Amino acid sequence: DIQMTQSPSSLSASVGDRVTITCRASRGISNYLNWYQHKPGKAPKLLIYAASSLQSGVPSRFSGGGSGTDFTLTISSLQPEDFATYHCQQSYSTFYTFGQGTKLEIK
């Protein structure tokens, strides 16, 4: 299995802050990395695919980067609707795996 490790596990921030979440793969996965946003009771939402491609309809304040084993999701200026849990997922291996999630909370 390819293990995906996110850091931090939780994060407190304020509206307007710039926030970066990190995802590390246990071995190289090129750019086969996706990011999802999940709010309680809602369907998870695709934000970024192929490490840096913004899904249609997702605000441009979200951006993704990285390749190989280290990846980032950055929110340039937090909005109230961005407080949620974020998950990374690799699709390099046919056995897809997710990170444990990063919960972004209001400070």
Added chain:
Amino acid sequence: QVQLQESGPGLVKPSETLSLTCTVSGGSVTSDYWSWIRQPPGKGLEWIGYMSYSGNTNPNPSLMSRLTISVDTSKNQFSLKLSSVTTADTAVYYCARTVVTYNEYYYYYMDVWGKGTTVTVSS
């Protein structure tokens, strides 16, 4: 716009078979791939597997011996069956559409998800 809705029993007894259905609206199960993902209480997401209507399957190796995913084109639904369940199978179960994009390489990602359904395994 494609929407997905999970349905099925919320309570399953140990050793029995968990059965869930995902109804697709605004799109057709005859295209793309159709996935199941779950989230046990207090844990991260776990990918269960996907299937295409043509029979192309990709199951989680750790669940493969207990898992059946099927697609019903007549009802525009796809289904999950997980046999011999234990309390470890208690989770919120999500269905999702998996799409493939080509940009020098093939990239797979889940672009539409259902809201999830809670399944508890308990006697």
